[in-house]
Amino acid sequence: MGRWLRRESENCSFATSGLVIWPAFTLRRFAAIASLHDSDVSGHSKGLRKSMHDFSAPKAGTALREQDHEFLDAVLQLNPKLAAFDCDGTLWSGDAGEGFFRWEIERGLISAEVARWAEARHADYRKGLVDEDTMCGEMVTLHAGLADSDLAKAAEAFMSERIVPNFFPAMLELVQRLHARGCEIWAVSSSNQWVVRAGVRHFGIPPERVLSAEVFIENGKITDRLVRMPSGPGKSRALLEVAGKAPDAAFGNSRWDADMLALAKAGFAVNPNPDLEQAANERGWPVYFPV
Numbered sequence: 001m002g003r004w005l006r007r008e009s010e011n012c013s014f015a016t017s018g019l020v021i022w023p024a025f026t027l028r029r030f031a032a033i034a035s036l037h038d039s040d041v042s043g044h045s046k047g048l049r050k051s052m053h054d055f056s057a058p059k060a061g062t063a064l065r066e067q068d069h070e071f072l073d074a075v076l077q078l079n080p081k082l083a084a085f086d087c088d089g090t091l092w093s094g095d096a097g098e099g100f101f102r103w104e105i106e107r108g109l110i111s112a113e114v115a116r117w118a119e120a121r122h123a124d125y126r127k128g129l130v131d132e133d134t135m136c137g138e139m140v141t142l143h144a145g146l147a148d149s150d151l152a153k154a155a156e157a158f159m160s161e162r163i164v165p166n167f168f169p170a171m172l173e174l175v176q177r178l179h180a181r182g183c184e185i186w187a188v189s190s191s192n193q194w195v196v197r198a199g200v201r202h203f204g205i206p207p208e209r210v211l212s213a214e215v216f217i218e219n220g221k222i223t224d225r226l227v228r229m230p231s232g233p234g235k236s237r238a239l240l241e242v243a244g245k246a247p248d249a250a251f252g253n254s255r256w257d258a259d260m261l262a263l264a265k266a267g268f269a270v271n272p273n274p275d276l277e278q279a280a281n282e283r284g285w286p287v288y289f290p291v
Contacts (some may be wrong), residue, residue, distance in 0.1 A: 015149055055101065058128035068170040071288045075174060078266055080183055080248035085175070086260070087189040087196055089253035090270045093166040096159065096199055097139055097191030097213070103158050109150075110142065118142050132256065136190040137229045138215045143192075148217045163199055168290035171251075171270070175203045186211060186243055188260060190231035210236040219252035235260040261285055 023169055053258035064072075082136040088095045101122070105115045152166070178185055187200040188211045196212040198231030214227040230238040236259045239247060250257075255275040262283070269280035269287045282288050 013229050018118075030105075036047075039209065046102045050094045062169045064170055064173065065291070066175075067288075068290065071170065071225075071286075071290075072177065074286065075249060075266075075268065076177060078249060079181060080178070080266070081251055082184045082186070082243065082245065082247045082249075083178055084186045084188050084235075084243075084247040084260060084264065085200075085252070086190055086235075086249045086252035086257045086270075087187055087199060089273075090251055090257075091171050091187075091203060092163050092168060092199065093271075094163060095191070096163050096195040097136070097189075098153060099162055099201075100158050100208075101139055102165065103162065104154060109154055110146070114142055132190070133229050133234065136213050136231055140192045140229075141224040141226065147224050148220055148222055151194045151222065152198070158267065159195055159198040163195075164202060168209040170270070172203065172291045173203070173229055179204050184243075185209060186239065187249070188230055188235045188239060189213070190229065190234075211235070211242060232256050233259045236263045241261065252259050254277065 007027040043100040057193070069221070083235075085091055088097065104110055106199070121130060121135065121138060121285065125132075126131045156203055175185060180189045185203075186209050187194045187196060187203075187205050190213050193210065193212045193214040197207050197210050200210060211228065211230050213231075216223045216225045216227055228234070228238055232255075233256065236246075239245075240263075247260075249266045249268065250260045251270045252258070252261055253269070253271045253276060254273045258276060258279050261269070266282070267280075267284050269276050269285050270279060271289055272287060277287060279285070
């Protein structure tokens with residue numbers, strides 16, 4: 001559930017619900033950015049509309065709240081032509097990458113030897129002995145030698161069971177409306193390629209618009225060679241290298257998304273961790289808590 005938020009400043013104005021925070025200077029910035037609607041729609045966006053049938057419907061009985069509509073309106077008035085979304089904690093509740101790691105060990109999808117090694121590495125990561133980029137990369141490369149198609153099927157099963165029920169309805173609605181306006185949408189995540197693709201398919205985002213922790217596939221087999229590992233500054237680099245330009249709007253929930261939000265013309269802190277919430281307050285990014 002959302003929580004009450006306050007920040008004392010003569011330069012700020014807040015929604016009375018306390019769930020959406022709109023600094024006044026940020027709203028003025030939105031008005032300036034709104035001119036984006038005059039730019040041309042990317043040709044990629046037209047092709048993306050073919051994926052619209054993959055959208056998941058919001059959970060039964062989940063009516064959008066007043067603050068949800070305020071958030072949607074604030075984004076849509078910008079009419080962004082390119083938007084970038086983090087996934088875990090932003091489009092849905094929970095960490096799909098870590099959840100899949102536990103799920104596949106429970107089901108014996110990776111060998112006992114690899115599982116023991118990976119669990120020890122993850123324990124060291126929790127202690128701060130392994131850095132974020134290394135750990136996220138190893139969560140993908142540990143699958144070396146397995147069939148890409150098998151991992152894709154497993155990820156679909158995991159996401160349907162554990163993550164799809166935790167989609168944020170307002171974020172589903174937002175992505176659907178952005179698609180309808182011809183917006184080019186990218187998913188940018190440090191979780192592995194299989195779970196991210198399986199999850200964002202429900203948001204109408206195709207694999208070619210996914211920038212995730214990814215390895216090369218050779219002859220249908222997973223290798224231990226990383227294509228990319230987008231986390232922190234790596235998210236901004238991946239967007240610039242692959243999408244070819246900075247996003248008009250970006251959405252994230254943790255400090256690992258801060259660089260991507262700073263790159264965008266308009267950044268939104270969605271369901272933020274305390275560290276990103278603090279950064280949002282300092283930088284004037286709107287803060288929004290979905291349910």
